[in-house]
Amino acid sequence: MIKTIVFIIFIALIPYDIMNVTTGLIATLTTEEQKAFVTRLHQRNKRHDTKNVALFKILATNPNVEHIDVLLYGKKSKGAYHALSKRLFDGLIDFIATKSFEGEQSEEMEIIKLLLASRILFEQKAYKVALKIVKKAEIKAKQHELYGILNEIYYTRIQYAHLDRKIDLETLITQFKTNKLLFQQEENLNLFYATIKNELITKSKNVTQTIAKTLSDFDISIENGLSYRSLYKIVAINNEAAHITRDFYTLLPFIEKVNKEIEHKQNLSEKHLFYHIQILYYIANSHFRNKDFEQSRKYLEQMETEMKKQNNCYYQRFTPQYTLLLVLNLNYSGKYEKALRCLEQFDFEKHKQQIAYVMDLKLTAVVLLFQQNRCKEALQIFKESRHSDTWYAEKGGEIWVVKKNLTEIMLYMEMEHLDLVESRIKSFRKKYSKRLKENKEQRVLEFLSLATHYFYHKETINQNEFMLKVKKSLLTSREEKEDLFVLSFYAWLKSKIMKTDLYKTTLEIMKQKNDR
Numbered sequence: 001m002i003k004t005i006v007f008i009i010f011i012a013l014i015p016y017d018i019m020n021v022t023t024g025l026i027a028t029l030t031t032e033e034q035k036a037f038v039t040r041l042h043q044r045n046k047r048h049d050t051k052n053v054a055l056f057k058i059l060a061t062n063p064n065v066e067h068i069d070v071l072l073y074g075k076k077s078k079g080a081y082h083a084l085s086k087r088l089f090d091g092l093i094d095f096i097a098t099k100s101f102e103g104e105q106s107e108e109m110e111i112i113k114l115l116l117a118s119r120i121l122f123e124q125k126a127y128k129v130a131l132k133i134v135k136k137a138e139i140k141a142k143q144h145e146l147y148g149i150l151n152e153i154y155y156t157r158i159q160y161a162h163l164d165r166k167i168d169l170e171t172l173i174t175q176f177k178t179n180k181l182l183f184q185q186e187e188n189l190n191l192f193y194a195t196i197k198n199e200l201i202t203k204s205k206n207v208t209q210t211i212a213k214t215l216s217d218f219d220i221s222i223e224n225g226l227s228y229r230s231l232y233k234i235v236a237i238n239n240e241a242a243h244i245t246r247d248f249y250t251l252l253p254f255i256e257k258v259n260k261e262i263e264h265k266q267n268l269s270e271k272h273l274f275y276h277i278q279i280l281y282y283i284a285n286s287h288f289r290n291k292d293f294e295q296s297r298k299y300l301e302q303m304e305t306e307m308k309k310q311n312n313c314y315y316q317r318f319t320p321q322y323t324l325l326l327v328l329n330l331n332y333s334g335k336y337e338k339a340l341r342c343l344e345q346f347d348f349e350k351h352k353q354q355i356a357y358v359m360d361l362k363l364t365a366v367v368l369l370f371q372q373n374r375c376k377e378a379l380q381i382f383k384e385s386r387h388s389d390t391w392y393a394e395k396g397g398e399i400w401v402v403k404k405n406l407t408e409i410m411l412y413m414e415m416e417h418l419d420l421v422e423s424r425i426k427s428f429r430k431k432y433s434k435r436l437k438e439n440k441e442q443r444v445l446e447f448l449s450l451a452t453h454y455f456y457h458k459e460t461i462n463q464n465e466f467m468l469k470v471k472k473s474l475l476t477s478r479e480e481k482e483d484l485f486v487l488s489f490y491a492w493l494k495s496k497i498m499k500t501d502l503y504k505t506t507l508e509i510m511k512q513k514n515d516r
Helices: 002-013 018-027 031-044 052-061 068-073 078-103 106-123 127-143 147-159 169-201 207-217 228-245 248-263 273-289 293-307 315-332 336-345 355-371 375-383 389-396 398-414 418-438 442-457 463-474 484-498 502-515
Strands: none
Touching: 018 052, 018 078, 031 052, 031 078, 052 068, 052 078, 068 078, 106 127, 106 147, 127 147, 147 169, 169 207, 169 228, 207 228, 207 248, 228 248, 228 273, 248 273, 273 293, 273 315, 273 484, 293 315, 315 336, 315 355, 315 502, 336 355, 355 375, 355 389, 355 398, 355 502, 375 398, 389 398, 398 418, 398 442, 398 484, 418 442, 442 463, 442 484, 463 484, 484 502
């Protein structure tokens, strides 16, 4: 709900293209929610010739259509069209906000109402009813770990404690102080979160150690009553740190520790369904990046089960990332046929608003085809790309663009396109060398140098000597600790040097982790 309110305030304060924002809002609605919104429009329309339903249906089915005013009115009518667009936009904002209040935090709203009602009743000297209501609010707030609201509830109970013969004041004060510590810990978590986010922005490579130290500095203990949402935040920031440092191995035990605390709160998982699904994804992803595919699939199965709850309300929202991780698990478990089928069956058009995951899925399709020596098909996916690297970096991050360009260079090497290999390498070095060095990503440049050297000297190099050099340069730790995607690039170069099948070589390297 808070995110929704922030979003509403944000878009209300800045200039915007209403139709682009409206289209984006429609894309966030499930099929059921779209039907509910149309029903709401019909109910509120006082005239039969109102065009808001027609406009909504056009934007929901074909958001890129041109000359919508002509479609709606049979002639150019920009003024009426813009007025209608603004009303539809306002209606969508109201619908999404109302839905958020009704769903995500309805319990919190109810508790706040109970607290306010009790205070009014105390002022009106209806003490018996007031005590009953404030105690009901306390029970509900405890159930949902709402320490901020509990702080206000205890303040009220202590203020009127002299009217309650059934409560010992010292006991009530102790409860207040205990809750205040929990509330303070929640506040400290915001400081922790901001500190780690700053570390990630500055690309510090000591984030792993910083997380533990910062938790200690702000006196945050995951075993000491953190709320469900706070535990989610800790998992999320750890996942982000692991992505930047590529150190999933070191961070996994901590994430598993947090997950044990989350499992103790199963009674709250329905209330916090969105967070619960995302947490399961993070844990599944951590196990995958550590090459424990069985554990990863176990959490993916739990994730899919949760996605189907509450009338599939989050199913569409999480389908792209669930599919991405499922495909990767299948592929690196040796089931590439199933993985490719999943990609073939995925509805890219339906999920086009979730651009980052769509980009990841398409890049994954390229990698899977590449590993099966279907290079022309893989390259065709790149050729269908209609945007610049700048656009892709904005939507998916610079690391995604680096991986895309490296994969493209490897494909051209595989297909012996000498001119394209040379031009792509020069372009890559010019664009990314400085930034990669600044971000301490020298291994990317080392990989490119080794791949380039092999490509131009493959007939004369000593296989064993060069392989030792590759391993020393690219693997900074034992292979079982190394990130899966780093090993995938290493596997390609190894397969070229040793003249082995790429996919089989990749699986053998992944299997070494589980055999140790």
